[in-house]
Amino acid sequence: MLQIESRQFATTHNLFACIQCGKCTGGCPMAVKTTLNPRNLIYRLLVAGNGYDLEGREELWDCTTCATCSSRCPKLVNPMEAVIALRGAFVEKGRVHPNVKTALESTFRHGNPLSMPREERVRWASDLSIKPFGEGVEYLFFVGCTPSYDPRVQQVARSLVKLVQHANLDFGFLAEEESCCGSEIRRLGEAGLFEMIVEENQEMLKAMSVDKMFTTSPHCFNAFKNDYPQNGVQVEHYTQLLSRALENGWLKFSGRFEKTVTFHDPCYLGKHNGIYDEPRQVLTGIPGLKLVEMDRSREKSLCCEGGGGRMWLEGSNPGTRLARWRIQEALDTGAQVLATACPFCLLTLEEALKHQNAEDKLRVMDIAEIADQVL
Amino acid sequence: MAFTPRIGVYICHCGINISASVDIEAVTAFAASLPAVIIARDYTYMCSDPGQALIKEDIEQLKLNRVVVASCSPRMHEPTFRAAVASAGLNPYCFEMANIREQCSWVHPGSEATTQKAMDLIASAVAKAAHLQPLITRQVEVSPSALVIGGGIAGLQAALDIAEAGFQVTLVERAEQPGGHAAQLHTTFPYMQPARELLRPLMERVDAHPRIEVMLSAEVEEIKGFVGNFEASVRQSEEMRTVSAGSIVIATGFEVFDAHIKKEFGYGLYPQVITTLDFELLSAQNLQVNGHSPRKVVFIQCVGSRDQSLGNPYCSRVCCMVAARQAKWVRQRLPEAEVTIFYMDVRAFGKGFEEFYDQVRTCGVIYRRGNPSEILRQGEHLLVRAEDTLLGEVVEVEADLVVLALGMVPRQDSAALASLLKLSRSADGFFMEAHPKLRPVDTSVAGVFLAGCCQGPKDIADSISQARGAAAAAMIPLLRGQVQVEAATAYVEEELCAGCGQCAQVCTYGALRLHPVRNVMTVNQVLCQGCGACASACPSGAVTVSHFTFTQTMAQLEVLLNGSNHQRKQELLPTASLMAK
Numbered sequence: 001m002l003q004i005e006s007r008q009f010a011t012t013h014n015l016f017a018c019i020q021c022g023k024c025t026g027g028c029p030m031a032v033k034t035t036l037n038p039r040n041l042i043y044r045l046l047v048a049g050n051g052y053d054l055e056g057r058e059e060l061w062d063c064t065t066c067a068t069c070s071s072r073c074p075k076l077v078n079p080m081e082a083v084i085a086l087r088g089a090f091v092e093k094g095r096v097h098p099n100v101k102t103a104l105e106s107t108f109r110h111g112n113p114l115s116m117p118r119e120e121r122v123r124w125a126s127d128l129s130i131k132p133f134g135e136g137v138e139y140l141f142f143v144g145c146t147p148s149y150d151p152r153v154q155q156v157a158r159s160l161v162k163l164v165q166h167a168n169l170d171f172g173f174l175a176e177e178e179s180c181c182g183s184e185i186r187r188l189g190e191a192g193l194f195e196m197i198v199e200e201n202q203e204m205l206k207a208m209s210v211d212k213m214f215t216t217s218p219h220c221f222n223a224f225k226n227d228y229p230q231n232g233v234q235v236e237h238y239t240q241l242l243s244r245a246l247e248n249g250w251l252k253f254s255g256r257f258e259k260t261v262t263f264h265d266p267c268y269l270g271k272h273n274g275i276y277d278e279p280r281q282v283l284t285g286i287p288g289l290k291l292v293e294m295d296r297s298r299e300k301s302l303c304c305e306g307g308g309g310r311m312w313l314e315g316s317n318p319g320t321r322l323a324r325w326r327i328q329e330a331l332d333t334g335a336q337v338l339a340t341a342c343p344f345c346l347l348t349l350e351e352a353l354k355h356q357n358a359e360d361k362l363r364v365m366d367i368a369e370i371a372d373q374v375l
Numbered sequence: 376m377a378f379t380p381r382i383g384v385y386i387c388h389c390g391i392n393i394s395a396s397v398d399i400e401a402v403t404a405f406a407a408s409l410p411a412v413i414i415a416r417d418y419t420y421m422c423s424d425p426g427q428a429l430i431k432e433d434i435e436q437l438k439l440n441r442v443v444v445a446s447c448s449p450r451m452h453e454p455t456f457r458a459a460v461a462s463a464g465l466n467p468y469c470f471e472m473a474n475i476r477e478q479c480s481w482v483h484p485g486s487e488a489t490t491q492k493a494m495d496l497i498a499s500a501v502a503k504a505a506h507l508q509p510l511i512t513r514q515v516e517v518s519p520s521a522l523v524i525g526g527g528i529a530g531l532q533a534a535l536d537i538a539e540a541g542f543q544v545t546l547v548e549r550a551e552q553p554g555g556h557a558a559q560l561h562t563t564f565p566y567m568q569p570a571r572e573l574l575r576p577l578m579e580r581v582d583a584h585p586r587i588e589v590m591l592s593a594e595v596e597e598i599k600g601f602v603g604n605f606e607a608s609v610r611q612s613e614e615m616r617t618v619s620a621g622s623i624v625i626a627t628g629f630e631v632f633d634a635h636i637k638k639e640f641g642y643g644l645y646p647q648v649i650t651t652l653d654f655e656l657l658s659a660q661n662l663q664v665n666g667h668s669p670r671k672v673v674f675i676q677c678v679g680s681r682d683q684s685l686g687n688p689y690c691s692r693v694c695c696m697v698a699a700r701q702a703k704w705v706r707q708r709l710p711e712a713e714v715t716i717f718y719m720d721v722r723a724f725g726k727g728f729e730e731f732y733d734q735v736r737t738c739g740v741i742y743r744r745g746n747p748s749e750i751l752r753q754g755e756h757l758l759v760r761a762e763d764t765l766l767g768e769v770v771e772v773e774a775d776l777v778v779l780a781l782g783m784v785p786r787q788d789s790a791a792l793a794s795l796l797k798l799s800r801s802a803d804g805f806f807m808e809a810h811p812k813l814r815p816v817d818t819s820v821a822g823v824f825l826a827g828c829c830q831g832p833k834d835i836a837d838s839i840s841q842a843r844g845a846a847a848a849a850m851i852p853l854l855r856g857q858v859q860v861e862a863a864t865a866y867v868e869e870e871l872c873a874g875c876g877q878c879a880q881v882c883t884y885g886a887l888r889l890h891p892v893r894n895v896m897t898v899n900q901v902l903c904q905g906c907g908a909c910a911s912a913c914p915s916g917a918v919t920v921s922h923f924t925f926t927q928t929m930a931q932l933e934v935l936l937n938g939s940n941h942q943r944k945q946e947l948l949p950t951a952s953l954m955a956k
Contacts, residue, residue, distance in 0.1 A: 022763070
């Protein structure tokens with residue numbers, strides 16, 4: 001039994017506004033391959049009287065929080081947020097996958113969900129002479145957990161630092177003091193822990209007098225921009241900053257990148273925040289680079305299946321990872337490089353590429369890495 | 376002989392609306408004690424026949440020359456009581472109202488302070504009443520003509536009806552040709568009649584009518600005046616013309632929703648995705664897509680309608696039947712073609728619509744319940760991805776032609792026209808009728824009426840109905856030949872006026888002009904609506920508004936400021952200031 005008060009839940013989440021049109025489920029990338037059906041879930045909650053039993057609803061953990069459902073709903077219902085809140089009922093009872101438990105505990109203890117020691121957070125940057133953020137420094141570079149610890153994504157962080165240094169922008173970072181933004185914690189349904197993280201990070205930003213910041217990950221960017229209470233801090237994803245740097249001539253490329261590139265829109269940049277143009281502006285600003293589009297691009301971009309805590313969860317149908325379909329779509333364009341701008345997308349897509357044995361035809365790269373090559 | 380006011384005060388209980396929180400007995404006694412008050416009475420419903428009879432009898436028997444009724448808002452019953460005093464031989468402007476319901480009993484709890492406020496309001500009304508002057512209500516001639524703005528099917532019909540009744544009509548159409556959106560249609564529902572057959576006779580009759588002047592490629596740029604005597608400045612190419620009209624019918628129509636906004640459907644990106652409007656043109660060319668006849672056609676309903684994420688929460692009312700009619704057309708012309716309609720709800724509410732929906736299904740059109748989420752490319756074809764909500768399954772339906780059933784949106788320039796005529800618009804952006812049920816063709820501006828889709832989405836039949844309704848309403852002032860003008864208007868005391876023109880700058884009715892010889896401002900009593908803006912703008916106090924003169928207003932204020940217990944007033948202040956907003 002995992003009973004929730006469904007009437008109260010439906011009121012809080014505006015589910016009574018639903019007209020059962022199915023636009024959410026029709027666009028849901030998971031609905032095709034698992035039993036997740038947001039429309040049906042809403043209907044069950046509505047007709048349940050006052051109690052709904054979540055027992056056995058394991059498909060709630062399939063949701064990647066890609067926001068396709070909420071961005072298309074004609075009645076302003078947000079099925080994604082409802083799913084996140086329902087996960088909360090599992091979390092409250094401690095009924096979560098061991099991986100999730102580990103990620104939550106690690107975030108609580110070490111400030112990252114990856115079970116890595118805090119001291120090692122800054123190792124990737126030891127030779128880069130990045131100054132610590134302090135008063136008077138223009139930008140805070142919020143690195144994020146995956147770029148700090150994952151050896152593959154550390155390369156992205158390093159490239160990004162070189163680009164920003166090249167553009168002569170005044171920035172600093174928090175080094176060991178940086179803690180997880182909590183984006184995935186919130187999406188795993190651990191609202192209490194997220195609240196704590198927000199409080200601590202807000203205090204830190206205030207104490208450091210941060211005015212402007214940029215992030216490596218669209219997930220951190222979205223958390224600070226939309227999940228945190230308004231704090232007056234101007235937060236950008238690095239692609240926005242680079243696009244502006246190019247436009248104003250702060251950043252200039254001297255090399256060439258003679259390759260055909262297609263761009264995979266990260267959900268937390270695109271569907272969540274409507275940022276479609278800036279990453280493309282950076283790519284098309286690279287001499288020699290030819291940008292081609294997949295059919296599913298921008299608002300229709302296919303999720304890589306790495307969001308919503310899915311980096312730690314296989315989901316109920318692990319046989320068909322969306323990232324593999326995505327690799328096929330990229331291959332269909334004839335592109336040599338599949339570019340993205342998100343640590344999670346980078347990892348899931350690269351993993352899928354290996355799985356498809358297509359490494360000789362395609363490379364997965366972050367925009368920062370491509371740009372770094374032509375400095 | 377000096378004028379001696381003899382005032383009667385009538386206090387209404389309004390059932391218990393007033394009497395529940397105001398001590399009526401005390402108020403009546405207080406009113407009777409006021410200077411110049413001959414009699415004060417109270418009654419359950421003063422607006423009822425017996426209530427009015429009390430007033431009339433007293434006027435006759437007690438020789439009252441001024442009357443004050445303390446009851447509801449003047450918006451509610453001022454006309455009632457003015458008529459009552461007039462029928463007893465008093466000038467209707469010798470009447471004053473104290474609003475002790477909306478401004479007192481409804482907004483304050485029952486208390487001594489509330490009763491005191493009712494007393495203050497009555498005292499203030501009595502003070503004004505002593506200074507009231509009879510005014511003469513005048514009638515002005517009505518220009519026996521109408522202006523119809525918009526030459527779509529609604530505008531054409533309205534113009535024709537008014538002209539047929541014997542009045543001159545000017546029809547102003549922005550485009551080079553009349554006919555509006557109906558002219559773009561191929562066939563109509565539910566009787567599959569060619570749109571041309573409906574529109575052409577109407578256009579020909581309008582064109583040939585001796586009393587209709589059609590101005591094409593023309594735009595209304597300014598409208599002055601009021602019911603009975605509007606003056607519109609119409610621009611036609613480089614020329615400006617003045618058109619006078621007794622009443623105006625607005626029939627400016629709608630815009631079709633821009634399908635590019637729904638990115639997930641790829642309109643403009645996939646050549647196989649078209650709109651219901653594109654389909655009309657395609658029907659005329661026998662439905663060829665890239666030189667082939669389509670084999671799999673999918674219609675998507677509610678594109679741009681019932682969609683709060685776009686700010687278009689309303690149903691566009693025609694798309695269900697338009698898609699049904701087009702689907703039937705495909706089945707008839709291309710019997711080999713599979714036709715699917717994705718819908719959320721089928722709205723077949725009009726006469727003959729449900730029967731038509733039956734025909735469309737039985738001719739082989741498949742209705743699938745679900746609002747498609749996206750359209751993807753698959754080779755040369757498209758995949759429409761949706762949840763079939765009846766199956767509870769995600770489906771991908773192959774299509775070589777997808778038709779988006781587009782909704783209607785307000786015209787982008789409707790805000791400009793609204794400000795030109797001081798019209799209201801409802802939350803959806805369409806022009807607002809004066810009352811959603813009882814006054815569906817009227818606007819809040821006297822003499823201005825609405826016809827067709829400028830007021831909200833509707834089909835041809837409903838547009839014609841509303842057009843004929845608007846035409847009939849617009850003819851009322853034209854048939855009467857005269858309209859009453861407000862007597863409480865502004866006047867200028869010429870010896871005080873310096874002719875500076877500040878009053879003319881604030882007048883929104885264009886009622887003030889500089890006299891070319893006397894060099895003072897003059898008020899056009901027909902155009903003036905008595906709003907008082909000029910009187911407050913005048914630096915030398917030369918402008919006065921009748922019925923709201925300086926003496927009358929000061930008498931009221933004096934009573935309110937000095938007349939009663941300040942302590943009690945303080946208690947009432949918070950709500951009183953709230954009401955002022």
